[in-house]
Amino acid sequence: MRRLVPLASLILLASSVLTYSGAQTQPAPAQKNVRSKEALVFEALRTEVRFEKDGTGTTHVSAGVLVQSESAVQQFGLLSLAYIKTNEDLTVEYVRVRKPDGRLVTTPPEDFQDMASEVTRLAPMYSDLREVHIPIRGLAIGDRLEYAVRTRLHTSLIPNQFGFAYNFFKTGTMLDEELDVNVPADIPVKVKSADVQPTVRTEGERRIYTWKASHEGEGAEETDPLADAPPPPVEIGSFQTWEEVGRWWEPLEEERAVVTPEIRAKALELTKGTTTDEEKVRAVYKYVATQFRYISLSFGIGRYQPHAALDVLDNAYGDCKDKHTLLEALLKAVGIQAYPALINSSRKVEPDVPSPAQFDHVISVVPLGDRTVWLDTTTEVAPFGFLMVNLRDKQALVMPPGKPASLVTTPAEPPFQMTDRWQIDGKLGSEGVLDAKITRAVRGDL
Numbered sequence: 406m407r408r409l410v411p412l413a414s415l416i417l418l419a420s421s422v423l424t425y426s427g428a429q430t431q432p433a434p435a436q437k438n439v440r441s442k443e444a445l446v447f448e449a450l451r452t453e454v455r456f457e458k459d460g461t462g463t464t465h466v467s468a469g470v471l472v473q474s475e476s477a478v479q480q481f482g483l484l485s486l487a488y489i490k491t492n493e494d495l496t497v498e499y500v501r502v503r504k505p506d507g508r509l510v511t512t513p514p515e516d517f518q519d520m521a522s523e524v525t526r527l528a529p530m531y532s533d534l535r536e537v538h539i540p541i542r543g544l545a546i547g548d549r550l551e552y553a554v555r556t557r558l559h560t561s562l563i564p565n566q567f568g569f570a571y572n573f574f575k576t577g578t579m580l581d582e583e584l585d586v587n588v589p590a591d592i593p594v595k596v597k598s599a600d601v602q603p604t605v606r607t608e609g610e611r612r613i614y615t616w617k618a619s620h621e622g623e624g625a626e627e628t629d630p631l632a633d634a635p636p637p638p639v640e641i642g643s644f645q646t647w648e649e650v651g652r653w654w655e656p657l658e659e660e661r662a663v664v665t666p667e668i669r670a671k672a673l674e675l676t677k678g679t680t681t682d683e684e685k686v687r688a689v690y691k692y693v694a695t696q697f698r699y700i701s702l703s704f705g706i707g708r709y710q711p712h713a714a715l716d717v718l719d720n721a722y723g724d725c726k727d728k729h730t731l732l733e734a735l736l737k738a739v740g741i742q743a744y745p746a747l748i749n750s751s752r753k754v755e756p757d758v759p760s761p762a763q764f765d766h767v768i769s770v771v772p773l774g775d776r777t778v779w780l781d782t783t784t785e786v787a788p789f790g791f792l793m794v795n796l797r798d799k800q801a802l803v804m805p806p807g808k809p810a811s812l813v814t815t816p817a818e819p820p821f822q823m824t825d826r827w828q829i830d831g832k833l834g835s836e837g838v839l840d841a842k843i844t845r846a847v848r849g850d851l
Contacts, residue, residue: 446470449472462567471550496497505548531700574620689732697723732782829841
């Protein structure tokens, strides 16, 4: 699977509501609107997260936004709320529009549409990710949109562990934003806050972290589109070390990388005529990378656990973790070790909060003599040992068999010199017209 789904799908809901935002259920006192020229104003957003010792939990979001333009009506005319069907329940407590004169227009449950998540419709991915779409009744310029949603995580994919990440709203004006994370007081947790620092209080057997923030302005600061995004401003989790994360992950993958007679036969076929370990690895890598389509089947624990290597071989498709598992099993069959590395393809990892939720991709690590070869079988036609630029110079969780898992930085450069060659063969006519053929050959980043 090229994209791993985060540990706490509550993150998905929190991210979704940040697209709409704001919460106020009573009419505000009449006052001059000093932000009348803004397309919309988020008046308040409150997210309350509660985790239990077994890893289950709830997230409650109440939101409201002052709509001040036709573009805002279009933007917020359809709410989309995400959840994972296998292990979550989503309850919409209310969705309503408060008119300037105090009248309420409520969108009833019969208008809600529950459908497959957009990512499963756009990508080669089949999943239990779902979205509840809510067309907002009666929304017009000058209205206040209000809603409240509760998501219950009734089954934890990682028993007795929990994790959560949160992004503060930065793409417009947010007057009042609050995040509460409520955890058992006797469970140690790792907490990281980039800018806004939490207050912490204890109530009986619970410990509650509270962050408060606001933001003025039409949009977020411009960032380099080629640069990795930073970690979320708030991360919290119950894993204490990366070694713990590895101990949880390794059995999920190890039991699927079994060398069956069919796997052994295919490995011997692929490596016939090779004389060195590197030749064997190159042959197996080329086969797995180019002969297996990328299709992700991610349901329940399948978000983290690969399919059995033999199933991947028979199906001729798989996601990143499936293709790694097949590569590992084929190499194991000819006496060569390979092991997985979890990595994030789009943002930096926060090393102080160990969690599998920080990763969205799996690549392979193969020791060859005195060097280490990094392989990504999902890029299909990439040269041997080449990692795409978004995977280079990144921290990855490497899990060698029999050793503690640890964060290791991937190579900053490709294993060969990158080249970009242009060749122009042409003729300039007497009238100044150039008749030419241009050939460009690129090796490396395009």
